[in-house]
Amino acid sequence: MSKIGVHSFVWSAGSSKDELARTLERSRELGFKLVEFSYLDPKQVDVKWLASRIEQLDLDVAISMGLPAEGDISSDDASVVANGVDILDRAVALVRDLGGSKLAGILSSAHGKQENALTKKAWDTSVRTLSKVAERAKSAGVTLNLEIVNRFESNMLNTAAQGLAYIKDTGASNVFLHLDTFHMNIEEADVGLAIRNAADKIGYVHIGESHRGYLGTGNIDFVAIFDALISIGWDDFVTFESFSTTIVDKDLSLKTAIWRNLWSDNVALAEHARRFMELGLETARLKAQLVTNAHLPMV
Numbered sequence: 001m002s003k004i005g006v007h008s009f010v011w012s013a014g015s016s017k018d019e020l021a022r023t024l025e026r027s028r029e030l031g032f033k034l035v036e037f038s039y040l041d042p043k044q045v046d047v048k049w050l051a052s053r054i055e056q057l058d059l060d061v062a063i064s065m066g067l068p069a070e071g072d073i074s075s076d077d078a079s080v081v082a083n084g085v086d087i088l089d090r091a092v093a094l095v096r097d098l099g100g101s102k103l104a105g106i107l108s109s110a111h112g113k114q115e116n117a118l119t120k121k122a123w124d125t126s127v128r129t130l131s132k133v134a135e136r137a138k139s140a141g142v143t144l145n146l147e148i149v150n151r152f153e154s155n156m157l158n159t160a161a162q163g164l165a166y167i168k169d170t171g172a173s174n175v176f177l178h179l180d181t182f183h184m185n186i187e188e189a190d191v192g193l194a195i196r197n198a199a200d201k202i203g204y205v206h207i208g209e210s211h212r213g214y215l216g217t218g219n220i221d222f223v224a225i226f227d228a229l230i231s232i233g234w235d236d237f238v239t240f241e242s243f244s245t246t247i248v249d250k251d252l253s254l255k256t257a258i259w260r261n262l263w264s265d266n267v268a269l270a271e272h273a274r275r276f277m278e279l280g281l282e283t284a285r286l287k288a289q290l291v292t293n294a295h296l297p298m299v
Contacts, residue, residue, distance in 0.1 A: 004277050005034030005239035010266050013249035015045055024057055030270050034060040034237050042094050051098045061100040065091055066111025074109040074126035081129055088133045096140040104145040104178040104204045112255050114155040127169045134172035145178035145203040150186040158187045160198040176203025185210050185220045195228035208241040213262030215276040226284040240273040
């Protein structure tokens, strides 16, 4: 059975001890099993305390991030690549130290709209570099989950098929896809088919609406998505991600173009999302049972 997670930016974009504590407590109170944190700086956070609180509340944790331009591991500049490696290694260590196993997000290149097309050299540089990071991550018990994002946030991995090709080139056993319904709705020919095609290489899933607000109020076909997840036997986390100008992380809000206030009551938003996801997945399971069981007469 899939487990339901929530992105911390539903609650707060801050990283003070009080803000982190409230994020964990609210998530637990509302029935979420995992909290995903973005851009946590270990220099600004008491990692040992945070890990202990996560364990006390019986929560799982994931870390997501996007590489900055100055840490683009596909760059022609060796110093930029080296900086990206350092950023990734520190993120892996943070996941490990928090007791998690998933590092997700835009890990293969810089996060943001690019002005030039991807080159074969950039692809090869990224693959070669990430494969080395993956080796170290494996020894730390951490998987690298490459987020497949839309064309305005990366020029490298826009479809699950591209992600599969990248993973194959790394040759690493702990590199997987991080699929996000918001991005897939823009780029994939058929989201359900893309999920089925990538089945054994999916490591993490984001559930988000086409406008990043309340689930079911946009144009994403969640029925098809939940059907696909059940059909591949997905039993790992599905994490709700939503953004509004109510809670703003300046860097991420600019890169993801969060200009509108899509919600103001985050408790109502989160409660609705958990119910929506649980009911959607349960309905998909019931449908799957109906089409696979013959229900033959007993006499």
